[in-house]
Amino acid sequence: xxxxTANSLTTGEVVFWNAGRWAVAFNDGQRFDGDEDAAxxxxxxxxxxxxxxxxYLIDVEDMDGHWVPVAYRERLRALxxxxxxxxxxxxxxxxxxxxxxxxxxxxxxxxxxxLIRR
Amino acid sequence: MxxxxxxxxxxxxxxxxEFRHQAARRLSGEITEDQFKPLRLMNGLYLQLxxxxxxxxxxxxxxxxxxxxxLAWVATTYDKGYGHFTTxxxxxxxxxxxxDAPDILDALAEVGLHAIQTSGNCIRNVTADPYAGxxxxxxxxxxxxxxxxxxxxxxHPEFSYLPRKFKIAVTAAEKDRAAIRSYDIGLxxxxxxxxxxxxxxxxxGGQGRTPYLAKTIREHLPASRLLSYLDAILRVYNRAGRRDxxxxxxxxxxxxxxxxxxxxxxxxAEWAQIEAAEVDLPDTELARIRAAFQPQVFDPQPAxxxxxxxxxAADPExxxxxxxxxxxxxxxxxxxxxxxxxxxxxxxxxxxSAQMETVxxxxxxxxxxxxxxxxxxxLVLPHVKLADVPAVYARLKxxxxxxANIDLITDIIACPGLDYCTLANxxxxxxxxxIAKRFADPERAEAIGELGIKxxxxxxxxxxxxxxxxxxxxxDKKGEEYYQLSLGGSAGADAELARILGPAMSGQSIPDAxxxxxxxxxxxxxxxxxxxxxxxxTGLQPFKEAVYAVAD
Numbered sequence: 001x002x003x004x005t006a007n008s009l010t011t012g013e014v015v016f017w018n019a020g021r022w023a024v025a026f027n028d029g030q031r032f033d034g035d036e037d038a039a040x041x042x043x044x045x046x047x048x049x050x051x052x053x054x055x056y057l058i059d060v061e062d063m064d065g066h067w068v069p070v071a072y073r074e075r076l077r078a079l080x081x082x083x084x085x086x087x088x089x090x091x092x093x094x095x096x097x098x099x100x101x102x103x104x105x106x107x108x109x110x111x112x113x114x115l116i117r118r
Numbered sequence: 119m120x121x122x123x124x125x126x127x128x129x130x131x132x133x134x135x136e137f138r139h140q141a142a143r144r145l146s147g148e149i150t151e152d153q154f155k156p157l158r159l160m161n162g163l164y165l166q167l168x169x170x171x172x173x174x175x176x177x178x179x180x181x182x183x184x185x186x187x188x189l190a191w192v193a194t195t196y197d198k199g200y201g202h203f204t205t206x207x208x209x210x211x212x213x214x215x216x217x218d219a220p221d222i223l224d225a226l227a228e229v230g231l232h233a234i235q236t237s238g239n240c241i242r243n244v245t246a247d248p249y250a251g252x253x254x255x256x257x258x259x260x261x262x263x264x265x266x267x268x269x270x271x272x273x274h275p276e277f278s279y280l281p282r283k284f285k286i287a288v289t290a291a292e293k294d295r296a297a298i299r300s301y302d303i304g305l306x307x308x309x310x311x312x313x314x315x316x317x318x319x320x321x322x323g324g325q326g327r328t329p330y331l332a333k334t335i336r337e338h339l340p341a342s343r344l345l346s347y348l349d350a351i352l353r354v355y356n357r358a359g360r361r362d363x364x365x366x367x368x369x370x371x372x373x374x375x376x377x378x379x380x381x382x383x384x385x386x387a388e389w390a391q392i393e394a395a396e397v398d399l400p401d402t403e404l405a406r407i408r409a410a411f412q413p414q415v416f417d418p419q420p421a422x423x424x425x426x427x428x429x430x431a432a433d434p435e436x437x438x439x440x441x442x443x444x445x446x447x448x449x450x451x452x453x454x455x456x457x458x459x460x461x462x463x464x465x466x467x468x469x470x471s472a473q474m475e476t477v478x479x480x481x482x483x484x485x486x487x488x489x490x491x492x493x494x495x496x497l498v499l500p501h502v503k504l505a506d507v508p509a510v511y512a513r514l515k516x517x518x519x520x521x522a523n524i525d526l527i528t529d530i531i532a533c534p535g536l537d538y539c540t541l542a543n544x545x546x547x548x549x550x551x552x553i554a555k556r557f558a559d560p561e562r563a564e565a566i567g568e569l570g571i572k573x574x575x576x577x578x579x580x581x582x583x584x585x586x587x588x589x590x591x592x593x594d595k596k597g598e599e600y601y602q603l604s605l606g607g608s609a610g611a612d613a614e615l616a617r618i619l620g621p622a623m624s625g626q627s628i629p630d631a632x633x634x635x636x637x638x639x640x641x642x643x644x645x646x647x648x649x650x651x652x653x654x655x656t657g658l659q660p661f662k663e664a665v666y667a668v669a670d
Contacts, residue, residue: 081537
């Protein structure tokens with residue numbers, strides 16, 4: 001499964017694609033089963049340069065009933081920095097965030113697709 | 119300290135206005151991200167994992183209290199109430215919004231701060247000895263020369279598109295506190311036997327994936343000829359440095375592929391063709407800059423302060439602070455006071471807005487209104503009366519800024535790593551926090567003695583891992599965060615690159631591995647040896663055996 005992510009142009013915040021709109025919470029992002037749907041969404045996202053910067057697809061997996069990004073880099077993006085638990089999306093601390101946080105230390109990074117480079 | 123003149127201020131205002139228009143054109147869709155990105159990077163604005171990051175230059179690590187207060191205000195108003203001081207003596211704000219960036223640059227420009235040349239393939243912020251103007255072991259204030267370099271290199275048309283970024287560091291003291299041999303150009307100012315100021319010029323240092331220590335290309339450069347000689351170095355580099363491969367584009371690769379003698383020969387040949395009068399600093403300009411760094415007036419003080427001595431005798435914690443964080447000043451009765459941004463459990467180099475305000479207040483009250491940023495990610499109050507140290511300490515303690523650990527095992531350098539940075543492979547901050555917590559007992563840390571741990575989250579080495587007595591490099595090993603240990607590095611006058619100890623290990627194993635390294639050192643230590651000395655004497659073998667025997 002894949003999720004489409006980017007950073008908001010005006011704020012830089014991490015956002016997730018859902019049917020043409022951008023959600024701020026990872027769990028509100030749309031999950032794509034097929035590569036074709038995902039690629040179509042990516043093309044559509046790239047047509048929104050005033051909304052987001054550098055959209056790209058990430059791999060996600062089901063861990064104990066919770067969808068999480070495969071890559072720990074993406075888990076950090078979905079949560080926030082681990083040195084400031086009150087900063088970033090993890091601040092609200094709901095069940096989805098807790099599930100994501102619980103698996104972050106054991107994550108793998110093979111989910112990087114079109115990694116942003118400066 | 120140097121205050122921006124009308125020319126400097128006008129340039130900052132113009133630049134800020136220009137960026138405001140560039141950002142507006144990006145937001146309106148008039149220019150694309152590919153067009154905008156180099157423009158925002160020229161103004162220090164990066165897009166990182168969670169937000170934009172603004173890197174603000176602090177030339178030669180010197181801040182006025184007005185500047186520090188403005189940074190605190192920007193951090194509170196536009197960020198999450200803290201700043202991160204870096205190994206380049208810059209400050210990074212990690213939660214910036216693009217829409218706020220023009221206002222922030224305006225607010226910074228009002229106090230002579232900016233983010234120009236904190237990114238891109240240009241001459242970056244010039245760094246210098248953080249104890250400049252305060253230490254007894256210097257022959258001149260190195261900031262006079264660093265400021266001349268700043269003015270020469272700022273928006274220099276010939277050197278704005280170099281093959282790669284370019285960093286210059288200056289010291290005028292015998293003890294190198296600016297890691298000058300890890301720079302593209304390291305400048306060491308000394309006095310010749312006949313009393314003339316003269317630079318030893320070193321070139322080709324750098325860290326990253328191919329670390330080199332800078333090599334001396336000229337033993338004695340008359341100080342007055344500095345700018346034309348820098349011009350010559352930059353011209354040779356600009357012409358011959360590689361532009362085809364980003365990993366081979368730094369001057370260190372050029373110096374080492376040509377050989378230092380040939381590189382020096384080409385520089386001398388280029389230098390001979392430069393019209394010195396057009397480039398070198400006129401005496402009047404040097405005098406103008408020097409006047410800005412006139413030594414402060416220090417009220418005469420007794421060399422020994424009864425107040426300071428009594429406080430040490432009464433409070434063992436204060437005595438420890440005095441041993442670790444208080445250093446001799448050139449004027450009797452004064453001290454240079456290090457403020458550690460490394461309280462165990464905190465993020466190395468982070469200071470909250472409230473802490474910045476406290477430091478600014480203390481600098482105004484006790485340190486002639488000056489604050490320094492050290493590349494070790496700590497702050498410095500350069501001119502404190504010994505008699506005032508107990509009062510300063512009390513205020514620092516209230517602000518959680520009185521950690522007495524300078525140069526000890528918990529005084530860890532760490533880059534932001536994968537918690538923030540798009541380039542990182544692994545996190546650095548949590549590793550630093552875990553080690554600092556393990557060695558949080560200050561008595562034990564002091565018994566272990568001087569030991570620099572330096573952590574980078576990727577091969578770019580912003581955390582100086584090549585220069586750590588213990589260096590830790592985060593790597594991505596089969597998709598997991600792993601850490602490679604190296605030993606024996608040093609940044610000072612005895613600079614040396616650390617050597618890799620063995621296979622990388624998981625982050626959870628690092629505190630135990632550090633513990634093992636420390637135990638091995640203590641078992642082998644001879645009288646007066648620092649960790650680094652023991653490693654140099656015994657070699658890596660005993661440490662390797664101890665760490666990997668445990669790991670097996």
